[in-house]
Amino acid sequence: MDGPIAVGETVVDVSATLVRPDGTVTDVALSELVTERPVLLSFYTLDFSPDCIEEWCSFRDFDWFASGDHLKVVGCSKSSAGLHRRFIDYLDLSFPLYADPDLAVSDAFGVTYRTLGITRRSHRSCFLIDSDRTVRYRWLGEHWLDPTRDTPPVSEIHDAIVEELDVADPETFGF
Numbered sequence: 001m002d003g004p005i006a007v008g009e010t011v012v013d014v015s016a017t018l019v020r021p022d023g024t025v026t027d028v029a030l031s032e033l034v035t036e037r038p039v040l041l042s043f044y045t046l047d048f049s050p051d052c053i054e055e056w057c058s059f060r061d062f063d064w065f066a067s068g069d070h071l072k073v074v075g076c077s078k079s080s081a082g083l084h085r086r087f088i089d090y091l092d093l094s095f096p097l098y099a100d101p102d103l104a105v106s107d108a109f110g111v112t113y114r115t116l117g118i119t120r121r122s123h124r125s126c127f128l129i130d131s132d133r134t135v136r137y138r139w140l141g142e143h144w145l146d147p148t149r150d151t152p153p154v155s156e157i158h159d160a161i162v163e164e165l166d167v168a169d170p171e172t173f174g175f
Contacts, residue, residue: 004110004125004140011133014108017099018074019084028098030105030133033074038136038165039129040073040157041098043111043122047079047087070165071128076100078121111140126157128164136164 005011011030018028033039076098079087084097098105103120106112111123124141137160 002110004123004138005108005127005135007135007138009135011127011129011135012108013133014105016076016105017081018096019081019088019099020096021088021094023085025081025085030108030129033072034129034131034133037070037072038131038161040071040126040161041105041109041129042073042075042126043106043109044075044077044124045121046077047083047097048090071161074098076105076122078103078106128157128161137161 013029013031015027015029017025018033019025030039073095074097075093075095077084078101079097079099080101081099084099087093088097100106100122103112103122106122109125109127111125112120113123114120126137126139127135128137130136137157139157
């Protein structure tokens with residue numbers, strides 16, 4: 001794949017270990033996640049890095065994704081399932097995290113890169129995926145040297161979700 005998957009394209013059905021807020025850990029395919037409702041998949045570098053704590057705190061504090069049954073939010077990083085459990089507890093997150101140590105999920109979305117040509121990791125990004133695994137919205141970090149420094153624009157993502165999912169009463173959907 002040349003670059004990140006584009007809006008309108010369909011993502012391959014990739015699987016990874018999913019750590020839920022209740023501590024359960026299971027292998028879950030992307031197709032299983034999107035059966036109930038669309039998924040906002042947010043890629044980040046590693047649990048407990050300061051930039052990632054800021055990102056997840058902003059998602060948690062706005063709580064716009066948990067306002068109703070419109071959307072499921074799932075984080076994804078190369079951190080292990082055990083580290084994800086501690087990260088979820090530490091930040092009191094209400095959504096699951098994919099453990100993607102081999103970056104298979106990141107590769108499927110075309111957001112894997114090498115830091116200084118050495119370490120592989122996920123480019124900071126968010127994708128709204130519908131029940132057919134079609135990308136309906138995407139945001140990619142744009143920092144020229146280190147894309148992990150960008151924080152997803154929560155307001156922009158909220159507006160895109162309201163528009164793409166045709167939320168009947170956007171006033172009740174977060175904020």
